[in-house]
Amino acid sequence: MDQPEVIGIDIGGTAIKLGRFSQDGTCLKCLTVETPQPATPEAVLAVIVDAIAQIDPDNQTIAIGVGMPGPADASGRIAKIAINLPGWQDVPLAEWLEIKTGKTTVIANDANCAGVGEAWLGAGRNLQNFILLTLGTGVGGAIILDGKLFIGHQGAAGELGLISFNPEGPMCNSGNQGSLEQYASIIAIRRRTGKEPDQLGALAQAGDAEALAFWQEYGRDLGIGLVSLIYVLTPQAIVIGGGVSASFEFFLPAAKVEIDRRVMYTSRTGLQILPAQLGNSAGMVGAAKLAWQKIAAE
Incomplete structure (x- = not known):
């Protein structure tokens, strides 16, 4: 083999994305496949193994990294839980993939993967200390300290969307009540407005007063949520990703205030x-x- 390559995988509720990467981060080939429904661990494993064979037919890659919608253990071997996928509790996904493919495998929380990606090739590539907030169906987070991903002693640190925001607010899947996720996620936006974030973004772009007022309120809530994180971590930057970030320009001013x-x-x-x-x-x-x-590290 001329140059070694690895596979990066992102498991989502509706789609699984795979890419083959060189050492400098060039994506040489990518593939998106549908997440099986129901997305049981065995069904997802079968789909991933099949997709790996498609993306790497000549078996050129040497390792696999997998992003999971939930925390992994500190060693990056076991998917501890995935709240929105059925049957995912203490699943030894790394071991399963190693047995099926013969490739060294590591797994991590998907938002942590996004933070590492942004640190490597994105908005955080010139930063040593930042936090990433992903505003999507839920709200995920990642903490980069001194250039390294911080996962805590058990691997579950950085669940930034689950911090308390309003003790009397809506219940969260995590068991918390009124978490930041219940105010900043796509599901929260639907609950509050009956609309999708991209609709509200388009309306704001067209100057719709109601949509602009919503984004101002959204930015205010997000800003208040970020205050605790800033006091604890004093980052150089907060990087905002996820689907809702498409309307960044409409909610940023209120968050900054x-x-x-x-x-x-x-x-x-x-x-x-x-x-x-x-x-x-x-x-x-x-x-x-x-x-x-x-x-x-090996």
Whole structure:
């Protein structure tokens, strides 16, 4: 083999994205397949193994990284739980894939993968300390400290969307009540407005007063949620990704007003709030980076 390659995989509720990557992050081939329904661990494994055979027919890759919609254990071997996928509890996915493919495998939370992707090739590539917030169906997060992904002693750190926002708010799948996710996710936006975020973005773009007012309220809530994270971590930047970030320009000003009002200047000097750069490929890219790191550590 001339140059080694790895596979990055991002498992989502409706689609599974795979890419073959060189060491500098070039995606040499990519593929998206439908997530089987119901998305049981065995069904997902079968689909992934088949997709790997399609993307790497000549067996050129040496490792696999997988992003999961839920926390992995600290060693990156076991999918601990995936709230929105049936039957995912303590699934030894890395071991299963190694048996099926013969390739070293590491797994991680999908938002952590997105953070690693943005740190490697995206909005965080010149930053040592930042947090990523993914505003999607749920709200995920990743913490990059001193250039490294912070996962805590059991692998589950960085669930930034599950911090408490309003103790009397709607119930969250996590068991928390009134988490930030219940105010900032796509599901929360639907509940509050009856509309999709892209509809509200288009309306705001056209100058619709109601949509603009909604985004201002949304930005205010997001800004208040970010205050706690800024005080704890004092990052260089907050990177905002996920589907809702398409309306970044409409909610950012209100978020900044709240941060400036509520955070002492000593905790926010030089703070940047940036849109993510890798879009839907961030998780797949970060999973590939984790595969490279796993190979380097062996």
